[in-house]
Amino acid sequence: MVRIGYTMMTEQAGPRELVGHLVRAEETGFDFSVTSDHYFPWLRAQGHSPYAWSVLGAAAQATSRIPLMTYVTCPTFRYHPAVVAQKAATVQSLSQGRFRLGLGSGENLNEHVVGGGWPTADIRHERFVEAVEIIRALFEGGHVNYRGKHFDVESAKLWDLPDSPPPIGMAVSGERSCELAGRLGDLVIATEPKPELLDAFDRHGGAGKPRVGQLPVSYDPDRDTAVQRAHEQFRWFGNGWKVNSELPHPDSFEAATQFVTPDDVAASIPCGDDPEAFVEAVRPYAEAGFTEIALVQIGGDAQYSFLDWSEKTLLPALREALGGS
Template sequence: MVQYGYTLMTEQSDPKSLVRWAAEAEEAGWDFEVSSDHYFPWLDSQGHAPNAWVTLGAVAQATSRVELMTYVTCPIMRYHPTVVAQQAATLDLLADGRFTLGLGAGENLNEHVVGRGWPPANVRHEMFVEAVEIIDALFAGGYVSYAGQHFRTDSAKLWDIGEVPPRIGIAVSGEQSCRIAGEHADAMIAVEPKKSLGEMFDRFGGTGKPRIGQLPISFGTDKDAAIERAHDQFRWFAGGWKVNAELPGTAAFDAASQFVRKEDVADQIPCGDDPQAVKDAVKEFVDAGFTHVALVQIGGDQQEEFLRWSEKELLPALREL
């Protein structure tokens, strides 16, 4: 059976609200919860970017049933992989084994803040592989020393980690990232319902492992207002990840998306209060072989209304899939 997740979108909400909605989402019947890990919002109108790891620590205490996940953390610049491993191990203990470490090669938007420049995609993938190897080794226990082309680790060790280490999910968008995920991940992560991604993941070792997708929606009883909100806060989504990974800040995303029309957004993102529209969009992921689908409700001030609607109408409709 497909599992459905609620997204704690740090770019659009303050940390206390995120923790409250995490608890309410669990009560509403969502199966799992994922959190973005951003230093910047995509656009100024979103207006937030609290620390995901601190927030998830509080979420782990405010919930008891839902699986938790970073969607996704970049371990190659803002964080050294040894720090990511320690954060993940600690969070997994706080969550009683409910945590999956979602990893990806990152976006310039969040990583430029450390002032090291933004390497080209092939170099980022080299860095990412080394980072995952370090995290894998630390999760295995014992002391870890590592001397790679991009990272070094000197006698690192995780002193607090569960008997079963956190699961690792890796974000994919093409063959290179699918190979990395197939070789290193316990789950595949993607934002596009492409069957080909799962097939490549399988070919490189991912057969039988979960695949987790994500879909933005804009719920609201006034469909025009829901489209307006989606355009205001999520028009950057139309750029695609090859573009989105390279832009350095909110001004760049605003400029890059200035010609995206409301109708363009409405074509990509289900808007309004029709469960069938969301169900149809989710079905694309299900038909592509995804085992988990997380939804993003656009708009920080719309979450409580969305959660009430999801409990009564949306989740029952999705369970029919």
């Protein structure tokens, strides 16, 4: 059974709009939701980047069924891991057990704002491991003292713990991150339908754990409008993670994607209103072994039309083709 999710893309809508979109997504029948956690949008055309954790708190109160998840939070630069643990425990309590904490090693785009430079990937992984260890220790209750290479924690304690701690998901893009996710995570997160990522996750202890993927889509009854919107706001998506994690500013993404054409974008992102094209874009994730797939509808002003179409057309087509609830 493949579960189909909805993405609150904080880079393309304001906080009140995001919560309204999620309420409608719950009514539409999406199986779960995920939320990006950014300080900057990828491109200026997206135009937003509210504080994801305030949005999550409001979303937890405005909805009653749909699961919530960060996709993903970096617990090593902008946020100290002890603070991430407190935020996650609070959202888990507010949502009555519907929250999962998705974590990743971060992007320069969002983390540079606190200064200190942007270290190499091996250092980011070291910091990531320490952060997950701290968060798990705090979820267990009691006072936590931690002395690491990168983080210290001095007699910290979470005073409002949920009945069960949020499961921890870890984002992967290569062998090393898969090893960490298999060993330390409760689920794995990826943005590409690569079976080798899930194979590596399984080899390192991830067998049987949930695996969550994500892909952008651009619905519009007019395909040219859908393609133009996708090009304007999402042409960065094809850069690949090694590039996207290093660029420091929306202007950097503008420069890096200046030669990407609308046809290039339309070749990798389903655009228009043909449900079969969307099904075929999702299918590689299901065939790779992903158990959950979150869709990102591109464009903050296109959400309600997408959700109406999803309820009537897309979700039934996906569930018929791929199986689902």
